[in-house]
Amino acid sequence: MNAEPGLPLERRIGKRSAGVIEKHLGITTVEGLLNYFPRRYMARGELTPISELPRDEEVTLIARVLSSSTRSMQARKGTITDVVISDDDGRSGLRLVGGTDFHGKVPGTLKISFFNAYRAKSELLPGRRALFSGKVTSFKGALGLTNPDFQVLDSDPFTAGSDDPEKLAAMPIPVYPATAKLPSWKIQKVISTLLETVDLGAVPDPVPASVAAREDFLPLATAYRLVHEPETAADWQRARHRFRYQEALVLQSALARRRSQLAAEEATARRPVTDGVLAAFDRNLPFTLTDGQAAVGKTLAAGLAENHPMNRLLQGEVGSGKTVVALRAMLQVVDAGGQAALLAPTEVLAAQHYDSIRRTLGPLSRDGLLGALGSQDGESVQVTLLTGSMPAAARKQALLDAASGTAGIIIGTHALLSDNVSFYDLGLIVVDEQHRFGVEQRDALRAKARKPPHLLVMTATPIPRTVAMTVFGDLETSTLDELPKGRAPISTHLVGLAENPGWAGRIWARAREEIDAGHQVYVVCPKIGTDDDGDFTPGEAEPADVGLEDNGRELASVTAVVEHLQDEPSLAGIPLAPLHGRQDPDLKSDTMARFLANTVKLLVSTTVIEVGVDVHNATLMVILDADRFGISQLHQLRGRVGRGGLPGTCLLVTSLERGHPSRRRLEAVASTTDGFVLSQEDLKLRREGDILGASQSGGRSTLRLLRVLEHGDVIAQARSDAQEIVAADPALDAHTELADAIDRYLNPEKEAFLERG
Incomplete structure (x- = not known):
């Protein structure tokens, strides 16, 4: 059967089921549903600790029915069935959690009310275990579930016909990310139908055979079946390990390929000069650069002198002196006859950069003088501000200065990206607070240069190494980790x-x-x-x-x-x-x-x-x-x-x-006050999507199984493999399955992780 990744879902599971999946999960293709992996797995002997349930969240839990009673409604016709569920296993007050007995714990209870629910009345009998799915609420100190759905485990339709009770009891229950209208077990039922109709052996495998053999990965078809229908915990663990690496490889290969493409572009080398504005600036500096600033400065100077684009991330603590380092790089470009553009996220910050850079330059800053770039007289440089709310006359002058080359350094907001903005010879783009901008905006500015310009991305939000490898993998990284003298605690x-x-x-x-x-x-x-x-x-x-x-x-x-x-x-x-x-x-x-x-x-x-x-x-x-x-x-x-x-x-x-x-x-x-420690804590507390850019508003993470703090070793191995693959085959001509996986996974709608990079 056709297992083409982009095959419409309705061709395999029918129009009705496909419509439900699209409405509630936004998935329309066979591959999309195959890759909708369970969030976790529950053991059938496991009872969920009710006291630990998060309030006001959709949950899936296993509990035992403690009692059930039905009464008539007083205000209108119909009945209410009140069901009390418990995390007590019913054996002398013991509670089972993950198969372990805990003595002396007080069982938790939770009340559910069903309106006119014959099924609940007939199926949720005392003593039965069941899966429940709904939103946890609290009323007058008592926990409840709002609009719950349920599935009785004693008559599990997904394992009906099994003649091995012990095997049945050991089978994990997949729990999928669900919605209020589409509980986990209904998703599982649809995926089970899909697995029966798709030829999993025909699904293209993006992991090279040599890598799969080295890592002893499950075959792709087997991994898909075991991640969705495991018989033991070891089954889903091996399957997830395979998919986790596969995801990391696709991401890292995309970054490695982008990096290779950027390196292959031809840029204008901006070599240092001995008697330009930068030399004069350094002579007049009222303070000594820190060792870190000096070292990063040398790295940037060497990168700017190359005839292929420098693409570098500069991260450092708040107040570590990134702006001075960036200004010295901009002056080197100006000395070489080019222009530098600094892109800031807000008008307040753009104006602050404009004022502070002019103040730092002192007599080397030249305002409003007509003529060529400051580098041509070797003594000064014009700094120009361009924002969306500037008066028309000032904005017109700023546009003219940028286009004519009068301005050596142009500082602005998103206004720099406008179609009517042009540059005489844009040699360096400095992006401040990169997390506020996407690749699209960076590339829009790049397109305004005659040749691909050099790029310096700055962030004052320290980034864990694993995040940097995943989010900024197409950039070289420099770090300033010491504060200038005089900076107080x-x-x-x-x-x-x-x-x-x-x-x-x-x-x-x-x-x-x-x-x-x-x-x-x-x-x-x-x-x-x-x-x-x-x-x-x-x-x-x-x-x-x-x-x-x-x-x-x-x-x-x-x-x-x-x-x-x-x-x-x-x-x-x-x-x-x-x-x-x-x-x-x-x-x-x-x-x-x-x-x-x-x-x-x-x-x-x-x-x-x-x-x-x-x-x-x-x-x-x-x-x-x-x-x-x-x-x-x-x-x-x-x-x-x-x-x-x-x-x-x-x-x-x-x-x-x-x-x-x-x-x-x-x-x-x-x-x-250690930003790197805080960045680790931030990643633990926040949804990963917020940091990796799954959406600007912080939606579900683009990553499916990969977690950047937990799986640094997987990311590092995949990064090494990806660099080796791309180095030997930059266009991925011999790795078409991997290239196709990159294109599918990183389509414009899902290229979120790169939008921070």
Whole structure:
């Protein structure tokens, strides 16, 4: 039978079943459903610990029916069948969990109500074990399931006809990622039908035979059958191991192929000169580069001097001096007659880069002069800003300067990607905060160059090695892991208002103390206004889940906090100002300028100050409703203080009670300032899709079985194999199955993991 990967699903399982799968899972092809792997496997003797079930989530569990009763409804016709299920196995209070007896545990119970449900009344009899699927709710302290579906294990239709009771009892139960309308066992039934109709032996195998033999992998057809219909735990474990490596190989081969293609392109070499702007800049530097900055600088200089494009990721801690390293690379390109473009995610950050780079260049920065590139006089370079909200005249001049070559360094936002933007000779693209941009946007800027330009990607969010291998595998990586001299440590404290409500007033008294000492304060809020619906200005970091807290309390907003602080006795007479992404650009620039000049003492803002903002006199940051921010965002935010040699303090304020899962993030941030440790913790706590880019809003991970923290050895082996395969066969002409798998897996809709790279 035809097992073509793209074959429509309805050709194998019928139009009706295919329609249900497409509606609820979005899967339309044979391959898509074959690769819809179980999330986990349950043993038939296993009872799910009911006390450990997550609230407000769809779950699949095994439980024993404790009691069942049916009563008539009073308000209308019909009946209600109340079923109480338990994790008690019914033998002297013992509870079975994964086949192990635990003595002395109190059994958990859960109540389910079925309306007019003859099937529940007749099948869910006391003593029977069953699979239940539904959303866990809590009412008056009692757990329940909303709109559940169930399957009685005593009469399991998938194993009916088995004449070996022991074998039946040992068979694992696959549990698939399900929806409220499509429980796991119905997905399993459809997949079982598919397995009967597809010739699995005809499914193309992307893993080279030599690799499969070396690793002793199951044949692909066997792996598909055992991952969906295992008879023992060893069956699905071997199958998953095979598919996990296969997934890693496809991803790493895609990255290796892209890397090979980039390396084969011809770029203009931008070699250093001895008497240009860069040499003058280095002579005038008021500080000494750290050893790390100097080493990375040499690496970048060598890469820019090559006649094929440099493609490099520069990662470093908040405040490690990445901007100076990037500026030196830009000056080398300008000296060689080219232009450099710096792409920033927000207008606030773009303006901050523009001001700080001009300030850092000092007399070497040339503004508004007509003529050729600064490198031609060897003494100066024009820096130009281009954003979407600039006045028409200024924008027109900036476009002219970029196109004519007058501007050597062009700093901008997404506006740089517009069709009407052109460059005289674009030699280097610097992308700041890469996680805000996709490959598409990077390539749109690349297309504006005469020849493929060099690329430098910067991120202040440290990345675990395994993530870097998976997400940024097409880039070489450099790391700055030491802070410049004079950078003071930051102390971070968790302020729990639930257990210490009196601390609310102390926060503002603490802010006043800092201001009276001559310093300045940031206050960060998750929202702009009290009526905010989360529709933030494009490019501004959008906080998660803006709106009401779980307990109905309104989250802190910039407008409400400013209003409150104007009447706060502790801050009487203190000049303060709001800052957020919806303000007029001129107002934003003026506010930042006043804060930088120390005429504004306290700045109340959203996350527009998350990256790049550099005010040396700011020593205290108060983050309100800090539980609404992610680990990396909190780490970025607190990096705005302690930048001028003065010790910094960050207060993470939350109203959540002790023990709430979201407080674990805050505890992690308060416990360390090591971004690499935090990145590991971030990956553990967040859905992998958020970090790997399965969707910009944080949906299900693009990865099926691969987990970048758990399977680093698999990723490393696959990366080594992929590099060897691509080195010997760059076009993958001799590995057509692998090439086809890359094209299918990384189609435009699913190329999410590369969109961060």
